[in-house]
Amino acid sequence: MTPISNSGIININARSCAIGFAPSATYAYDSSAKTVTVTDTSTLPSGDDITIIHIRVTDAFGNVALGSISAAEGNDAVDVSGLDPIDGMSVNVMFVTDNRLTADGSVYNVATTSPASGNIRYVNVVAC
Secondary structure, eight states, X not given: OOOOOOXXXXXXXXXXXXXXXXXXXXXEEETTTTXXXXXXXXBOOTTOOEEEEEEEEEETTSOEEEEEEOSTTOEEEEEXXXXXXXXXXXXXXXXXXXXXXXXXXXXXXXTTTBOSXXXXXXXXXXXX
């Protein structure tokens, strides 16, 4: 009996167009200015660039503030004055590149148990 060969799928992601794509961003909550500033710190593969980074900040009551970044290493100070930070806020970002690579990242409980600033950890990268 011959075992199933997995040679065709070993390191399959290493051959995808996502090589060199390391989506990342930082956030900083300013309670005085009532803003959450998100800054792109991604690494992109050669020949690719950021098309847009969508930013969505949500409080525990479902209120939403939106923002976006349209250039690599750019940032956006999202106005969160309409949100209630008392039970924390979530910051979600969606990275989209010119070559259609996408990734999602998030941090939760900003203004409560999470630090006021730090890194947004990406959770999912979708290759083309």
